[in-house]
Amino acid sequence: MDQKYEALFTPWKVGNVEIKNRIVMCPMGGTSLFGWFELTGCKFDKEAAKLFLERANNNVGLIIPGIAPLRDTFWGKWLWQNPKMFEDLKEFMDEIHKTGAKLFVQLTAGMGRSWAITELVGPLHKNKFTRTIMKPILDTSHELASPSAQPARWAPDIICPEMTKEQIHEIIEAFAKTAKLCKDAGVDGVEVHAVHEGYLLDQFAIEFFNKRTDEYGGSFENRYRFAAEVVKAIKESCGDDFPVSLRYSVESKLKGFAKGLVPGDPAPEMGRTMEESERAAKYLQDCGYDMLNADNGTYDSWYWAHPPMYMPQNCNLNDVAHIKKFVDIPVVCAGRMEPDVGAQAIAEGRIDGMGVARQFLVDPEWITKIIEDRIEDIKPCICCHAGCFNFSSSKGHYNTQDLTDTMGLARCALNAETMQSTKHYIQPAAKAKNVAVIGGGIGGMEAALVLAKRGHKVTLYEKSGELGGVFIAAAAPSFKEKDRDLIAWYKRELTKYPSIEVKLNTEVESIEALGADEYIIATGATPNRIPVKGVEKGIQAIDFLLNKPDVGENVTIIGGGLTGCEIAYELYLQGKKPTIVEMMDDLIVTKGVCLANTSFLRDFFEANKVPVHLETGLKEIKDGAVVVAGKDGSTFEIPSDAVILSVGYKSKPLAEAAKNVHIIGDAQKVGNLRSVIWGAWDVCMKI
Numbered sequence: 001m002d003q004k005y006e007a008l009f010t011p012w013k014v015g016n017v018e019i020k021n022r023i024v025m026c027p028m029g030g031t032s033l034f035g036w037f038e039l040t041g042c043k044f045d046k047e048a049a050k051l052f053l054e055r056a057n058n059n060v061g062l063i064i065p066g067i068a069p070l071r072d073t074f075w076g077k078w079l080w081q082n083p084k085m086f087e088d089l090k091e092f093m094d095e096i097h098k099t100g101a102k103l104f105v106q107l108t109a110g111m112g113r114s115w116a117i118t119e120l121v122g123p124l125h126k127n128k129f130t131r132t133i134m135k136p137i138l139d140t141s142h143e144l145a146s147p148s149a150q151p152a153r154w155a156p157d158i159i160c161p162e163m164t165k166e167q168i169h170e171i172i173e174a175f176a177k178t179a180k181l182c183k184d185a186g187v188d189g190v191e192v193h194a195v196h197e198g199y200l201l202d203q204f205a206i207e208f209f210n211k212r213t214d215e216y217g218g219s220f221e222n223r224y225r226f227a228a229e230v231v232k233a234i235k236e237s238c239g240d241d242f243p244v245s246l247r248y249s250v251e252s253k254l255k256g257f258a259k260g261l262v263p264g265d266p267a268p269e270m271g272r273t274m275e276e277s278e279r280a281a282k283y284l285q286d287c288g289y290d291m292l293n294a295d296n297g298t299y300d301s302w303y304w305a306h307p308p309m310y311m312p313q314n315c316n317l318n319d320v321a322h323i324k325k326f327v328d329i330p331v332v333c334a335g336r337m338e339p340d341v342g343a344q345a346i347a348e349g350r351i352d353g354m355g356v357a358r359q360f361l362v363d364p365e366w367i368t369k370i371i372e373d374r375i376e377d378i379k380p381c382i383c384c385h386a387g388c389f390n391f392s393s394s395k396g397h398y399n400t401q402d403l404t405d406t407m408g409l410a411r412c413a414l415n416a417e418t419m420q421s422t423k424h425y426i427q428p429a430a431k432a433k434n435v436a437v438i439g440g441g442i443g444g445m446e447a448a449l450v451l452a453k454r455g456h457k458v459t460l461y462e463k464s465g466e467l468g469g470v471f472i473a474a475a476a477p478s479f480k481e482k483d484r485d486l487i488a489w490y491k492r493e494l495t496k497y498p499s500i501e502v503k504l505n506t507e508v509e510s511i512e513a514l515g516a517d518e519y520i521i522a523t524g525a526t527p528n529r530i531p532v533k534g535v536e537k538g539i540q541a542i543d544f545l546l547n548k549p550d551v552g553e554n555v556t557i558i559g560g561g562l563t564g565c566e567i568a569y570e571l572y573l574q575g576k577k578p579t580i581v582e583m584m585d586d587l588i589v590t591k592g593v594c595l596a597n598t599s600f601l602r603d604f605f606e607a608n609k610v611p612v613h614l615e616t617g618l619k620e621i622k623d624g625a626v627v628v629a630g631k632d633g634s635t636f637e638i639p640s641d642a643v644i645l646s647v648g649y650k651s652k653p654l655a656e657a658a659k660n661v662h663i664i665g666d667a668q669k670v671g672n673l674r675s676v677i678w679g680a681w682d683v684c685m686k687i
Contacts, residue, residue: 001371004340007347008354009371014062014330015243015290017188019102019353021061022346023367025052026293026334026357027106027191027247029389030409030419031066033092034085044088047419051410053092055360056101059367062353063101064245064293066410067108067193070174076139079107080177086185093186104245105182108193109171109230112146112163112200113209114299116391116399117155118406125158142167147204148211151257153299154391155398163200168216168226175230176237179244189243191293192230195284196247197305198254198271198298201227205280206252206271206298220276224283231288245291246284250277250319253301255603260301262600263312265607271298274319278326285327292327293355294320295335301603306596307336309383309479310569310604314341321350336383339370358388361412361419379414379489382482385594386674387413393595395586402591413674414486416681424681429454435687436461436514438654439522440502441469443665443676445490447520450684452497459516460500463507467491470524470666471673473545474563477570511655518660518687522680525649525666530558534621541567541646552641553577556626558618560587564646565601572610579611579638581618581628592672613638662687 001009009021031052035045052063070079079085089105096103117125117140124130125140135141144152145163152158179190195202203209204226210217216225231244252271253261261267272280281292295316297304307315316335324331333345334355342354359366363379370378388410392400412418417425432455437444440462448458466472468487475483494500511519527540539549541563555571557564560582568578580587587605588598605612613628620627625637653667662683665676 001373002375005343005370007343008339010346012330012352014189014245016241017102017243019061020100021059022342022353023060024062024293024332024334024353024355025055025060025064025360026355027064027066027193028357028361028410029066030411032068033065033089033105034068034079044085044092047421048410049092050421051364051419052103053095053099054364056096056099058365059371060101060360063096063103064106064191065103067106068178069108069110070171070178071110071142073143074138075136076142078174080174080181083181086181089182089187090185097186102188104189104191104243105187106191106193106247107175107178108199109175109226110143110145110200112144112203113150113160114153114198114200114203115143116401117144117152117158118399118401118403119397120403122155122158122398146200147209147217150209153198153258154393156258162212165214165216172226172229172233176233179234179242180237183238183242189245189290190234191245191247192227192234192289194247195224195227195280196249196295197302198252198300201230202249202298206254208252208254208270220279220283224280227284228287231284235288240288243290244288245293246289248281248284248292248294249296249298249305250274250294250316250323251296253297253304255300258300260297260303260599260603262303262604262607263315265603267607274322277323281323282326285329289329291330291332292323293332293334294323295333295355302596303600304335306385306389306594307383308385308594308597308600309482310597310600311336311383313338317341317345317351321345324351358383358412361388361410362414376489376492380482380485382414382480382486382673384413384673385596386592386672387411387418389596390592390594392591392593392598394589394598397589400591405592413672414677416678424678424685426450426453427685429456429687432456433517433687434459434515435518435520436511436516437520437522438508438511439469439524439665439667440464440467440504441522441524441665441676442471442490442673443524443667443680444469444520444522445494446677447522447664447680447684448500449493449497450681451687452499454684454687456499456687458500459514460494460502461506461508462502462504465505467494467502467504470542473542476545476548477566478573479570508654511661519655519662520683521653521655521661521663521667522665523652523654523667525670526652527645528648528650530618530645530647532618532620535645537621537623538643538645541644544644549642551576551644554639554641555579555644556581556638556640556642557644557646558626559646559648560584560612560614561590561646561648562588562593562598564644565605567644567646568610569601569604572608579613579640580605581613581616581626581638583615583617585615587612587614592674
C-alpha cells in the first residue's frame with residue numbers, strides 16, 4: 001500500500017467503541033436495514049444487508065446504513081413496535097462483527113418540509129377529502145410536520161403544518177426505545193439524523209425555518225432543544241457508554257427558500273452560520289453526542305451534502321476541519337472526499353475519519369484495492385446521482401422521480417448489481433457463443449465485459465480509433481475528471497479478458513459479414529437538426545466538446561438541457577460570457593436528473609448573472625447574432641460570436657432488432673449512462 005494512505009488505516013474510538021480504520025461508509029437513502037419504501041410496513045432489508053456485508057468483507061471500518069424512520073411511512077407503526085426486525089438485526093450484527101467492522105444504525109426524526117413530495121402524492125395531499133381518506137395508510141400531514149407552518153421544499157404551493165409538542169415528545173420517546181432495541185441487538189452505536197441537510201431536527205435548529213414561540217423556538221437553546229433532548233433520552237435508555245453520533249451540517253449554505261449558496265456566492269448565510277456552528281458543535285457535544293458526522297448544506301443547497309461533479313473535490317473539508325477545533329469528540333468529514341486528501345487531513349489532526357458514500361455503490365472493493373496497491377482498478381463514482389438518488393424537480397413540478405426509483409434508491413448507474421442482486425448477476429452461459437458488439441461506447445464496453453464474464457467470446461468493433469463513443473465528448477469539460485477516469489477504467493478492464501478482441505478503426509456497414517452467433521448494436525444516437533435559417537452557422541454540442549473550437553467571448557447555447565447547461569458552465573469557467581436559450585419554462589426539466597445536480601447549475605447561473613432566456617425559441621442564426629422569439633412571440637437579437645446547438649439526440653441503430661440481434665443504449669432509446677449500462681445487462685444476461 002502506498003504510504004500516503006497509511007493514516008486511513010489507523011484505529012480510533014467513538015466513545016468506548018474501537019474502530020479498525022478511519023473509513024466510514026456514510027448513510028445513503030435506500031440503504032436502511034429496516035426497509036426504505038415498504039407498502040406492507042418496514043421489514044429487515046436483506047438486499048441492504050447483503051450490500052453492507054460485502055463492504056464489511058472489503059475492509060470498511062464503520063458502516064452507517066441509511067435513515068431508519070422511527071415511524072413507518074405507511075400505516076404509521078413505530079419502529080420499536082416491530083420486535084421481529086430486531087431479532088433479524090441481531091443475527092446480521094453477528095455476521096458483521098466477524099469481519100471486524102463496526103455498525104451504527106441511523107435513526108431519523110423525520111424530514112418535515114424536506115419530504116420529497118411526488119407528482120402522485122402532491123395532489124392527494126392538497127385535496128382535503130383524499131388526504132383524510134388516505135391518512136390511515138399514508139399520513140402526509142405527519143410526514144410534512146415542521147417546526148413552523150411553511151412551504152414544502154419540493155412543493156411550494158403546499159404549506160407544511162406545525163408540529164405539536166406531543167408529536168415532539170413521541171419522537172424523543174421513540175428514539176430512546178428504538179436505540180435500546182438496537183443496543184440489545186448488538187449494534188455498536190446509533191446515529192441521530194439529523195441537525196443536518198435541512199431535515200426535521202435541522203429545521204428546528206435553523207432560525208430561518210423555526211418561528212415557534214414555545215420552548216422549541218426562539219433562542220439558541222430552544223432551537224437546539226429537540227436534538228439535545230433526543231441524545232439525553234437515548235443515554236438514559238442505553239447508558240452513557242453507548243455511542244451516539246450526530247449527522248451534522250456545519251453551515252447551511254442557505255440563500256433562501258429553495259435557494260442555495262454556491263461556492264463563491266457573496267450573499268449572506270440565512271441558515272446556520274460558522275459563528276453559530278462553533279457554538280452549536282460544542283453545545284451538542286456537551287449534551288451527550290459522541291461524534292459529529294459532518295458536511296454542509298440543506299435541501300435548499302443540496303449540492304453541498306450530495307455534491308455533483310460541478311462541486312470541488314473535498315468540498316466540505318475546510319469547514320469541517322474548522323469546526324473540529326471547538327469539540328473534543330471525533331469528527332468525520334464527507335463530501336467528494338479523495339482518499340489521499342482524507343488521509344493527509346487525518347494525519348494532520350484536522351479530522352478523525354473520512355466519510356465516503358456513493359463510491360461504495362460503484363465499487364464494493366475500493367478499500368481492498370487501496371490496500372493491495374491497485375488504485376487503477378478502482379471504478380470511479382462520477383457523481384451523476386442517476387441510480388442512487390435521482391429525485392428530480394423543475395419549475396411547477398414536485399419530485400418527478402418514477403415510483404420504481406422511489407422504491408429502489410441506492411442503486412448505481414455504473415454498477416447494475418448494486419442493490420439489484422436478484423435482477424442483475426453474473427451466471428455462466430449455458431453455451432458459449434461468438435458475440436459481435438458493434439459500437440465501442442460505454443454500452444458496448446459494458447456489454448463486452450458482461451458477456452466475457454459469462455463465458456462468451458466477444459469481438460468489439462469501433463469505427464473510430466478510440467473507445468468511449470459519445471462519452472468522450474461528455475467527459476471533455478474540465479470538471480469531468482471522473483468521467484475521463486471511467487473511460488480509462490473501461491479500457492483497462494477490457495484488456496483483462498482474453499476472450500475480448502477489440503477492433504478499432506473498423507466501421508461495420510452490415511452485420512451479415514461478421515459471422516457471429518449473436519449481435520449487439522450499440523451505435524448510439526445522432527444529434528437532432530432543427531430547421532431554422534442559418535443553422536449551418538451553429539456548432540453542434542458534440543463537435544464543440546470534442547474539437548474545442550475558438551468560440552470567441554459571447555456564446556449563445558441553444559438548449560437548456562443538461563448538456564447545454566454543462567457547456568454554459570464550462571464556458572463561464574473559461575472566462576467566456578455564455579447565454580442560454582431554452583424553450584421550456586425551466587432549465588433541465590428531464591426526469592431522472594437529480595435536484596442536487598440541477599439546482600447547482602440553476603443557482604450558479606443566477607448567482608453569476610449568466611443570462612437565461614426561458615420559454616424562448618431560436619428563429620435564425622446570423623453572423624454575429626441569433627434571433628430568438630419569446631413566449632409572447634416578440635423577437636429580439638442576442639449578440640453572439642458563436643452559437644452552440646444542444647437540442648438533443650435521436651436513435652440511429654445500425655440494424656433492426658431480430659432473434660439474435662439486440663439493440664442497446666442510445667441506439668435503442670436515448671437515455672443516460674444508467675439506461676445504457678443497465679440495458680446492456682438486461683440483454684447480456686439472456687444470451
